[in-house]
Amino acid sequence: MRLPSWLSQHLAALRALLVFTVLLGLAYPLALVAAGHLPGLNDRADGSLLTANGRTVGSALLGQSFTDVDGNPVPRYFQSRPSAAGDGYDPTSTAASNLGPESVVDTIATDPEESTQSLLSQVCARSRAVGELDGVDGRRPYCTADGVGAVLAVFRADGLTGRVTRVVSVNQAAPATPFVTSWQGVPVELAQPGEDYVAAGGLITPVRGDAPAEPAVPADAVTASGSGLDPHISPAYAQIQVNRVARQRGADPAAIRRLVDQHTTGRALGFMGEPGVNVLELNLALDEQFAAR
Template sequence: MRLPNWLSPHLAALRAVLVFTVLLGLAYPLALVAVGRLPGLDGRADGSLATAGGRTVGSVLIGQSFTDADGNAVPRYFQSRPSAAGDGYDPRATAAGNLGPESVVDALTGDPETSTQSLLTQVCARSRAIGEREGVDGRRPYCTPDGVGAVLAVFRADGLTGRVTRVVSVNQAAPATPFVTTWAGVAVEVGRPGHDYVAEGGVVTPVRGDAPAEPAVPADAVTAGGSGLDPHISPAYAHIQVGRVARERGADPAAVRRLVAEHTTGRVLGFMGGPAVNVLKLNLALDEAFPAR
């Protein structure tokens, strides 16, 4: 029986759909699952999960925080870099902070819940806190001693030119003391919540200060990664944490440094990125070598 001419193309299309459904919808996915079950690949296919004491504690591909219920760093563990993903390292909200080098002025409202910090102040606050925690110099250029961005709004008689008539430390509010007392012979004021000094005509003027050009606290310790899920820190950040971790665990600092070296990987393909330390792997190795007292 000869099929009608109009039906032949439809049957050909149906056969193609069935063939490609079997090939690409069944055979190909099952083949990939089979490859993922091969020895050496099965762990990666399952998400590179890490276990301790018979329970899953995380993935070596996704960073996590090592903090207590109040968000404070647990002293016996190496700390990860900051994260802008949700409340921190939330895989469901992977994101960057979208703040750039021009984010230097805080929005002060008088209410900590609604005030927002500039990227500069976030970096300054983190560097100061890490310096105190690790016993190193937490100062950074363009940061005040109290851990906010050292930024002035400078008002001039003719807008952008002329004599200076007023100077405000925009990221410091009362009862703070201005990080510099005078600027161009004019007494410096602290900012008042709710005021936009830039909109009022002040010229944003960051002040470098006397901090060292190479801060003791490395950049990755005070800035978040692009995804917010980076599981690594730099060897420099790991090394400034060695003293604290060794002290908390009653371990020899040299032995802790050896663990850091063992968990430091080189550049990808020998030239991309920089050396890195996987924080979860390092902390698991610490728990095995020097159990918490």
């Protein structure tokens, strides 16, 4: 008996659905799970989890912060790079800040909750904090001594030309002290909350200052990675933290440096990327070999 054409078409479609369900919904996923348990791949398939004292403490593939309940760095640990993922290293909110090189003017409001920092001020504040924590020079070009962007709004009599009539340090509000007292003979004012000096016609002028051209605090200590989840820091950032960690743990700095070297990985395939230090793995090794005093 010959089936109606419409019924034959539906049965063919059903058979195709069943075949592809078995292949793509069962066989393919199970094959991938099996491949993930091959020697050398099983730890990565499970998330490269790290344990201490029988307890899972994190993943070698995801960064995390080493801070106290108030968000302050714990001095006995190496510190990670900043993160813009959620409240920091949140895998469900992986993201960058989307701020670029032209982000140099802060939003200063009466309500601190409505104030926002430019990328420049974030970098300046972080560099200053790292410098104080690790006892190195935290100065950077275009940063003030109090850790914000050294940026002026310069007003001229004829817009972009003519004599200077007014100068405002746009990222400093009372009770700060202007990072320069005058500009081309005109006293520098502090910014007022709620004022938009760009819209008012001020010419935004970053001021380099006298900071060294090569800052002691490396770039990865003051900028977040694109994903916000990078578990590595540069060897340069690790090295400026050695003396602090050694002091906190009563250890020889040379021994801490050797431990850093042991946890430094080279470029992928020998030429891609830069060397890195996995902070979680390094801190776990510290706890194992140099217990805090």
